[in-house]
Amino acid sequence: MERVNLNEKFSKIAEHWHPYIVGELNDNYIKLAKLKDDFVWHKHDDEDELFVITKGTLFMDFRDKTVEIKPGEILTVPKGIEHRPRTNGEEVFVILIEPKATKHTGDLVTERTVEQLEWI
Amino acid sequence: MERVNLNEKFSKIAEHWHPYIVGELNDNYIKLAKLKDDFVWHKHDDEDELFVITKGTLFMDFRDKTVEIKPGEILTVPKGIEHRPRTNGEEVFVILIEPKATKHTGDLVTERTVEQLEWI
Numbered sequence: 001m002e003r004v005n006l007n008e009k010f011s012k013i014a015e016h017w018h019p020y021i022v023g024e025l026n027d028n029y030i031k032l033a034k035l036k037d038d039f040v041w042h043k044h045d046d047e048d049e050l051f052v053i054t055k056g057t058l059f060m061d062f063r064d065k066t067v068e069i070k071p072g073e074i075l076t077v078p079k080g081i082e083h084r085p086r087t088n089g090e091e092v093f094v095i096l097i098e099p100k101a102t103k104h105t106g107d108l109v110t111e112r113t114v115e116q117l118e119w120i
Numbered sequence: 121m122e123r124v125n126l127n128e129k130f131s132k133i134a135e136h137w138h139p140y141i142v143g144e145l146n147d148n149y150i151k152l153a154k155l156k157d158d159f160v161w162h163k164h165d166d167e168d169e170l171f172v173i174t175k176g177t178l179f180m181d182f183r184d185k186t187v188e189i190k191p192g193e194i195l196t197v198p199k200g201i202e203h204r205p206r207t208n209g210e211e212v213f214v215i216l217i218e219p220k221a222t223k224h225t226g227d228l229v230t231e232r233t234v235e236q237l238e239w240i
Binding site: 001002003004005006007022023024025026028030047048049050052054062065067068069072073074075076077078079081095097098099 | 124150170193
């Protein structure tokens with residue numbers, strides 16, 4: 001029952017594409033991440049994923065289109081849909097809400113996959 | 121796979137304390153609401169509830185304390201905990217994320233309870 005100040009938490013994050021947990025909501029984690037440049041194409045077979053942008057512009061590539069998301073905008077990526085988040089060289093701050101079981105690289109495991117998520 | 125612009129959706133909401141659905145996330149709805157003055161004391165026996173503030177200051181009363189939440193801050197109200205959201209006379213915009221089964225007045229049904237939630 002404590003509020004979470006997002007900027008205070010973001011200030012503790014150094015790496016890009018490394019989500020940290022800031023809260024729990026039923027069976028979901030609330031995570032924060034700083035994004036920059038391109039991520040990997042991936043999908044989550046069983047989980048929808050919510051992106052809430054608080055800084056910068058996120059480009060979400062789908063196989064047939066790209067959706068641009070700015071602060072004050074949100075996007076849900078439905079389960080099973082291949083997607084690649086990327087930025088245009090700038091740093092983007094994002095709140096992610098997704099089931100606890102979700103891996104951020106989906107069904108793909110690369111050297112960028114963070115296996116053990118941590119709280120900040 | 122369409123972004124949702126929060127201010128565009130908020131501009132369609134006239135009433136206070138009436139949540140509208142703007143998205144789905146696994147078994148949760150993403151809702152928007154405009155809040156002003158006091159709501160009712162209530163609790164949700166089985167569901168945590170996430171408040172993301174985008175405008176104004178929300179005061180969340182618990183039986184033993186009050187938590188103040190501003191834009192850029194979030195609060196999870198854990199299941200089973202009595203709470204009363206209220207504002208200091210100003211209008212507050214909030215994103216709510218909670219399981220589809222959740223009633224906004226919890227286990228209390230009053231004339232303010234919205235039985236059938238609608239999408240905007």
